[in-house]
Amino acid sequence: MQTNLADFIKNTPEGEEADSILRKCVHCGFCTATCPTYQLLGDELDGPRGRIYLMKQVLEGKKATFKTMTHLDRCLTCRNCESTCPSGVQYGRLVDIGRKIVEQQVERPLSQRLMRTALKETLPRKWLFKPAMAAGQMVRPLLPQVLKNKVPAKQDAGVWPRTQHARKMLLLEGCVQPSMSPNINSATARVLDALGVQLVVAPKAGCCGAIRYHMNDQDGGLNDMRNNVDAWWPYVESGVEAIVMNASGCGVTVKEYGHLLAHDPKYAQKAQRISELTKDVSEILPAFEAELAQKLQGKIKERVAYHPPCTLQHGQQIRGKVEGVLRAAGVDVQLCADSHLCCGSAGTYSVLQPELSYQLRDNKLANLQATKPDVIVSANIGCQTHLQSGTDTPVTHWIELVDRALSKAA
Known part of the structure; x- marks a missing residue:
């Protein structure tokens, strides 16, 4: 062109x-x-x-x-x-x-400006989002359906392992995940602990930057990214093996830090190193596939439908790894028709474009349900919450499925 x-x-x-x-x-x-x-x-x-x-x-x-x-x-x-x-x-x-x-x-209508400001100023700040989510969960039965869809029932985070291991990796907690589905992070830590890897969280790390950046507050998003580089760098210098992502939406963004901060002379080199170290948890576990298969064989009896998030299969170009780990462990895991298509969650899209978002959700769920699953698994908190809002079939993160099976094997 x-x-x-x-x-x-x-x-x-x-x-x-x-x-x-x-x-x-x-x-x-x-x-x-x-x-x-x-x-x-x-x-x-x-x-x-x-x-x-x-x-x-x-x-x-x-x-x-x-x-x-x-x-x-x-x-x-x-x-x-x-x-x-x-x-x-x-x-x-x-x-x-x-x-x-x-x-x-182009100036947006006032209603759009207010909504977008509320989202980009609240979601990335855990100290604001956590009490808001807690309040929503307390009155969840009274909420209208449109709000109930965004407020999952309160979940127990489970136990974070305390065993010290020589092998260490960083985990990005995320900004909304700890409040909406805290067990995902602790389940990830427990699975890796069982495999001899200790997960560490940098207290000063925050939002990956995607929310602000993709809502056209690119300066704010880049500042979130710089904050994470600063928070993680001492751990990088101390030799952590990887920065583990269990929310593919965050993972695709952190993997692009090197590109997005390439013109910042203070951060360019560090950001590139951060991107190189960043791995989705589905990229970590295949190295332990034989050990996992031995531990998990016969422990997961449910018929599983897997929804690969767009940020994983298209953003990070990771395909087949989740299914590979589960199938090696003897899990009956299915991909639905049109598994390459978006479920409609797409970060804040489900709030800003609800009509299109729910059409896509319903189309996706119809295809997933056609596989007759006992449980639906995904790899991103946004997809998980969005899909669960339209079905009674349990929707969970795939790492939670692995964690539950390991607890049975223990």
Whole structure:
């Protein structure tokens, strides 16, 4: 694709990156076949190719409109199009650049501004989100369904192992996960403890930065990232083997720290090292597959349906590892039809675009239920909560399934 960037962005790092991405696009349209919003709406401008065309216009100097903003807002940033694209178009990076510019040119309605401000200022701050979630859980039976969907029942975190091991890895607790589903973190720690690895948490680490960054507060998101680099660096220097992620939405962001902070001379080198050390827990456990298979054989009898989050299969390009670990342990794990498509959670998308989000959820659940599962597992807290809001079938993190089986084997 030929481009002619406007002066306001020409010769800037963002302009050079956008230009490089745009030039890779050949308008083949393969991406539209796997775009969830295009499938629902049938509008070219609600598919990757159409959105790329809109962003190209803005980058070349055409003023953005509210219509432009609306089509970009409807994008889930699931990055399915990246998995499909034969030309390697990095759509996720382009849409971050495009959204930031459109946000600067178009004023949002007051209601949208208030909602987005509330989300980006509350969710990343555990000291605000934790009491809010606790209050919601206390009155959960009285809440309207739309709020009840976002407030899971209170969960016991379980015991965090205290055994000291020579092998140590860091864990990012996350900003909402400790309040919404605290057992995910402790289950991860217990599983790795059983395999001779100690999980450590850096007290000063916080939000991965994704919430603010993807809501066009990119400066705020980058500051969250810098905070984590500072919090983790002493542990990196002391020799931790990896930074473990059990929320794939956080993992895909931390793996991009090196790229996102590449132009910050103080943080660029450290951020790159952080990204190199970052591993989803599904990348850690295959090294212990034989040991896990021996411990777990016959312990998980449920029929399991696995929903791979977009941030894992498209963002991090990790496929087959969760299923591999579970199947090696003798688990009957199924992938549903159209398992590559988004469930509609997509971070704050389910709050900001509820109609599309719930359509996608219901489509996903229909496919998952067709496998006749006893339990549905996923690898991201957002997907897990979103899916559970539409079904009575238990939805849990796959690491919790492994943890429960290990406790039976002990």
